[in-house]
Amino acid sequence: MTEKVLPKEDSDFSLPGRMDESNSAYFVPEIESKSKSKSLVIFGIAFVLVSTGIFAYYFLNQSEIDSEILDNSAFKTLEERMVEHYRVGQFGSDHAHAALLVFVNGDQIDFSHPRFQLQSKYIHFENNNPYLIHKHATDVPLDMLFSSFGLEITSECIVLRGQTDLNQNCIDSKNSMTVLINGKSFSNINLYEIIHNDRILISFGDSSLISNQLEQLDKLEIHDVPKSSKLVPEKDISV
Template identity: 55%
Template sequence: MSEDKVLPKDSDSDYSLPGRYEESNFTYEQPAISYENTPRSKSKGLAIGVIAFAIISTGFFSYYFLNQNEIDSQIVQNTLNISPEQILANQYNVGKYGSDHAHAAILVVLDGEQLNFGLPQFQLASKYIHFEDHNPYLIHKHATGVPLEMLFVSIGLKITQECIFIEYDFSNKVNEFCADEKKIVHVYLNGEKFSSDISQYEIQHNDRILITLDETSISKHLKYLDSFEIFDVPKKPLVNSDKDILI
């Protein structure tokens, strides 16, 4: 019968195994560092880095020029995905929706007739500033920093010192009402002549705005504008309060 192979006991030294004694008596000597080759190694590493960067850059620019049309098209598409309203909101640093709430009345008179903002194409055209509930004159502003330009752009209205441009429907037809020798564009804010660009103005609660080309009837229009009712801003209860406190 052959003898069974027996593994060394735990108490047996690892050095009793074949080859371990020699390893246990081996002394490791650290090779001497040659400082003469260090600058050369650094220069070599720097050169490799420059070459690698050049290769990567060449590959990137080659990819761009080979796919330039596709990349540019994607950039344009991403830009188009931003709505005109959001572009203006970013431009004017408009606050978050609900950061403000104000009501104002506006009267635009063209050829002796009030422009009816109660028509569907003028209603709720912007979330930040708009007409609603088929009201023909009452502006609702729902954020800070919102200029009238955001309202005008949303409904296709443009006011200059010489002309009033308005799109009556969703077609591309634009109606122009421009000044001549007998009439110019008049803008009044709270009964006073407003000489600045009205599109850059941010309404305050209870403001009344008149825009007309009819100089002879301004006093009549202002009186009519004063008859418009401007509703109070609804009050909201404070959150996390023991009692319902209105603000």
């Protein structure tokens, strides 16, 4: 007679089906849990290292980074961008006066209005004068004056942009555009740099009115350049 022997406590895996049950129900989840925990730890360490590296780089290069941000053209004013574009000279490197009259359909634009006064540091109208241009640096084109208060002049149109409206006039069969500097026709007024005592006429509309407009322009007084300038504190502009 064969003696029956009970299976030992650690021999359960030898029974039919026990090995599969043990592997699938107990061992696999434990392995996956450890793997996930390990991945989270690695990710956390990597995140800390990257964050620390970025912070350290910014700390060591803070001045340079801040300088690049401030130099970004998106933060610059229109005047600052134009100064760079036209390579305008240092403020105070020149001082010149010129008379400017602009007519639209026979009506003179009154530059004594506050919206036109002292709008640019480099070239502007001042002291409520309706026609006298003041230029305070070399290489300053009239484009900087016009852009400072929203005036756009092309070969075909004259456009004046207000805060809430747009006044645009373009040549047609009845209206023409005339630009004269010291009595001579000029093709691109925007790029012109005034010389002291210049007289400039820009006229849109009936060309028969130009002779009278020139007479009016010739009668205007162009003040001599003062030996010293005074400062307008609220605008940081010398006049």
